[in-house]
Amino acid sequence: MMTQNNIDTSDPVHKFNALNLPVHRASTLVFESTEAFLSRKSQLYDGYSYGLYGTPTTRALEDQVAQIEGGLRSILLPSGLAALTHTLLTLVQSGDQVLVADCVYGPVREFCASTLGRLGVTVDFLPAGADSIAPFLTSKTRIVVLESPGSFTMEIQDIATICAEAHRREVRVMLDNTWGFGNASMFQHGVDIVCTALSKYASGHSDVCMGSITVSDDALYRKLKKFVSGVGSGVSSDDAYLVSRGLSTLEIRLREHQIRGLELARWLRARTEVERVINPADPEDPYHERYDKYFTGGNGLVSFVLKCNALPAIARMLDGFKYFKIGASWGGTSSLVALADLSGIRSLEQFPKETYVLRIHIGLEPLEALYADLDAGFGRFNNAP
Ligand SMILES: *Cc1c(COP(=O)(O)O)cnc(C)c1O
Numbered sequence: 001m002m003t004q005n006n007i008d009t010s011d012p013v014h015k016f017n018a019l020n021l022p023v024h025r026a027s028t029l030v031f032e033s034t035e036a037f038l039s040r041k042s043q044l045y046d047g048y049s050y051g052l053y054g055t056p057t058t059r060a061l062e063d064q065v066a067q068i069e070g071g072l073r074s075i076l077l078p079s080g081l082a083a084l085t086h087t088l089l090t091l092v093q094s095g096d097q098v099l100v101a102d103c104v105y106g107p108v109r110e111f112c113a114s115t116l117g118r119l120g121v122t123v124d125f126l127p128a129g130a131d132s133i134a135p136f137l138t139s140k141t142r143i144v145v146l147e148s149p150g151s152f153t154m155e156i157q158d159i160a161t162i163c164a165e166a167h168r169r170e171v172r173v174m175l176d177n178t179w180g181f182g183n184a185s186m187f188q189h190g191v192d193i194v195c196t197a198l199s200k201y202a203s204g205h206s207d208v209c210m211g212s213i214t215v216s217d218d219a220l221y222r223k224l225k226k227f228v229s230g231v232g233s234g235v236s237s238d239d240a241y242l243v244s245r246g247l248s249t250l251e252i253r254l255r256e257h258q259i260r261g262l263e264l265a266r267w268l269r270a271r272t273e274v275e276r277v278i279n280p281a282d283p284e285d286p287y288h289e290r291y292d293k294y295f296t297g298g299n300g301l302v303s304f305v306l307k308c309n310a311l312p313a314i315a316r317m318l319d320g321f322k323y324f325k326i327g328a329s330w331g332g333t334s335s336l337v338a339l340a341d342l343s344g345i346r347s348l349e350q351f352p353k354e355t356y357v358l359r360i361h362i363g364l365e366p367l368e369a370l371y372a373d374l375d376a377g378f379g380r381f382n383n384a385p
Contacts, residue, residue, distance in 0.1 A: 086231070201257075320380050
C-alpha cells in the first residue's frame with residue numbers, strides 16, 4: 001500500500017497495511033546464509049546490514065528528503081550540524097582551503113575555526129551576500145560553504161554564479177538549505193551537496209533533531225555514506241518516523257508561515273522603534289531579487305534591528321512575552337524570538353559593539369493574540385527606564 005508520500009508501508013508477511021510509515025527498530029539483522037552474512041558490507045549503499053546503516057524507516061525518509069531537495073540520494077544524520085560537519089570531514093584534508101559564507105550558522109563557523117583549523121585546513125570567509133568567489137579562490141580551494149538566506153541576517157549569495165566559478169576550478173559547493181527546504185531546488189543552480197537541518201520545518205514540531213545530506217551524484221553519495229557509517233553516525237527509526245510525519249504537512253505549514261512572516265514584516269516596518277526589517281520573501285527586502293531566483297516561497301522567520309540597541313530595554317520586551325518564547329531552533333508550531341549581537345558573529349562586516357538583531361519565528365497560534373503580545377512588548381521596550 002502506498003501512502004500520500006509514496007512510501008510502501010505494506011507488510012507482506014503479516015498483511016498489515018498500516019497507513020503510516022512503519023517504525024523498524026533494530027541493531028541486529030539476521031542473515032539467511034553464511035554467504036549473505038560474509039558479504040553484508042555490499043548492502044551499505046542500498047540494502048540492509050545493521051540498524052545503524054539503515055532501516056526501511058530511515059531509507060524511506062531518505063527517499064522523501066531526496067525528492068523534496070530535488071536530488072538523487074540523501075543520508076540522515078543526528079542533527080543539521082552533523083550533516084554539515086560530516087560533509088566537510090569527508091571532503092577536506094590538511095592543506096586545503098575552505099571558503100565559508102560569513103553568514104553561516106554559528107556552530108558551523110566554530111567547527112571550521114576549531115576542528116578544521118586543527119586538521120590543517122585554512123578557512124577564509126566570503127561576504128555574506130557574495131556574488132563571486134573569484135577574489136578568494138586559490139590553488140588550494142577545495143570546497144565552498146554557502147548558506148542562503150544566512151542565519152539571522154538572511155543575505156542570499158549569488159549561488160548559480162558561484163557554482164559556475166567553482167566548477168571551472170573543480171571546487172565543490174555545499175549549501176545549507178535549512179531556510180529553503182521545501183521551497184528550493186538547489187541542484188538546478190549547480191550546488192553539489194545540500195545539507196538541511198530537518199529539526200526545523202521538516203519535522204515541524206520542535207521535538208526531534210535530525211539533518212540530511214543530499215547529493216545528485218551516486219559516486220559522491222557513496223563517498224559520503226562510507227564516511228558517515230565509518231565514523232558510526234546514524235539515526236533512529238523512531239526519530240525518522242517523527243520527521244516523516246512532519247513532512248506530510250510541510251507544504252501547508254510553510255504556506256501559512258510564509259503568509260504570517262510577510263504580514264509580520266510589514267507590521268514591524270510600520271513601527272517607529274524599528275530600524276530595519278529582514279525577510280527576503282518580502283518585495284521590499286534588498287535580497288528579494290535573489291530570493292525570487294532561488295526560492296519558490298518563504299517562511300515564518302523575520303529578523304529586525306531596533307533603532308535603540310539598549311540590552312536592558314530589549315530584555316524587558318523579550319522577558320515579558322507570553323507567546324514569543326525565547327529560544328532558537330525555529331520551524332515548529334510555536335512562536336519564538338532569538339537575539340544575537342552582530343558584532344560578535346561576523347568576520348568580514350564590522351558592526352558596532354552590541355548591535356542586536358532580533359529574529360522572530362512566527363508560529364501558528366491565534367494571530368490576534370500574537371500581535372497583542374508584540375504590541376505589549378514594544379510598550380515595555382519604550383517604557384524601559
Ligand atoms: C538549526 C540550523 C542548523 C543546525 O541544525 P540542528 O539540527 O539544530 O543541528 C544548521 N543550519 C541552519 C541554517 C540552522 O538554522
